Amino acid sequence: MHELYTILAEYYDAIYQRRVERVKEEIDFVEEIFREDAEREIKRVLDLACGTGIPTLELARRGYEVIGLDLHEEMLRVARRKAEAQGLNVKFIQGNALDISFDEEFDAVTMFFSSIMYFDDSAIQELFNSVRQALKPGGIFIADFPCWFYGGNDGPIVWDERRGDERLVITDWREVEPAFQKLRFKRLVQIIRPNGETKAFFVDDELNIYTPREMRLLATRHFHEVKIYGNLRRSLAPNDRRYWLVAVK
Numbered sequence: 001m002h003e004l005y006t007i008l009a010e011y012y013d014a015i016y017q018r019r020v021e022r023v024k025e026e027i028d029f030v031e032e033i034f035r036e037d038a039e040r041e042i043k044r045v046l047d048l049a050c051g052t053g054i055p056t057l058e059l060a061r062r063g064y065e066v067i068g069l070d071l072h073e074e075m076l077r078v079a080r081r082k083a084e085a086q087g088l089n090v091k092f093i094q095g096n097a098l099d100i101s102f103d104e105e106f107d108a109v110t111m112f113f114s115s116i117m118y119f120d121d122s123a124i125q126e127l128f129n130s131v132r133q134a135l136k137p138g139g140i141f142i143a144d145f146p147c148w149f150y151g152g153n154d155g156p157i158v159w160d161e162r163r164g165d166e167r168l169v170i171t172d173w174r175e176v177e178p179a180f181q182k183l184r185f186k187r188l189v190q191i192i193r194p195n196g197e198t199k200a201f202f203v204d205d206e207l208n209i210y211t212p213r214e215m216r217l218l219a220t221r222h223f224h225e226v227k228i229y230g231n232l233r234r235s236l237a238p239n240d241r242r243y244w245l246v247a248v249k
């Protein structure tokens with residue numbers, strides 16, 4: 001089920017190369033939220049579902065004291081190697097975001113790049129509880145997630161990337177199950193070596209769809225102030241394709 005984060009972990013940054021290039025802009029926006037919406041100064045950050053550390057390392061580069069946590073050791077291995085190569089001091093720990101037991105230790109908790117979609121209606125309540133417990137009073141939780149309406153049930157999307165001398169051809173299908181608000185996400189990753197040798201991997205994942213209103217209502221049970229923003233802008237517009245949950249303890 002989690003092929004993308006296990007056997008393909010070494011290829012994750014190459015598959016999402018375009019997102020890697022956007023991460024500075026994303027973290028500029030996150031810092032604006034830290035300044036404008038948090039009710040305390042942000043110094044210590046817990047990045048949940050940190051993956052290979054794309055945003056985690058950008059936060060560390062900007063001087064935050066960051067801990068990254070992820071379910072998959074394969075992703076963390078990549079993250080630790082990148083931190084070492086870039087001379088950044090980040091602690092990466094393996095664990096389930098639902099099992100964390102930090103007690104008011106962080107000024108901010110983040111969960112980037114749709115990771116919150118791994119949590120269904122009951123798991124998301126547990127997640128909000130644990131995040132709230134991990135935050136100091138006035139601390140902030142930030143998570144971004146996509147609008148299901150765009151990209152669901154479209155034909156396959158194909159694109160290519162490079163990793164060293166290997167060429168990657170990635171084919172995505174998304175199927176929305178409206179009644180259950182599930183997104184079936186299927187991906188074929190073909191890795192082509194210069195000599196033509198090709199390896200192929202199939203990803204089959206199930207994600208939970210949330211509308212901005214649902215997310216706000218769910219989070220309101222756990223946080224004293226909850227906002228939903230559009231992408232990289234502190235307001236929401238009718239055709240926004242990505243949302244940012246901002247919740248203050």
Ligand SMILES: C[S@@+](CC[C@H](N)C(=O)[O-])C[C@H]1O[C@@H](n2cnc3c(N)ncnc32)[C@H](O)[C@@H]1O
Nearest residue numbers: 005049050051070071072096097112113115118
């Ligand atoms: C789409 S990736 C996002 C990675 C990273 N946040 C980023 O911005 O690139 C989703 C990540 O969620 C992690 N994940 C899924 N379920 C998790 C859980 N219950 N606890 C911790 N991490 C989880 C996966 O291992 C994967 O690294």
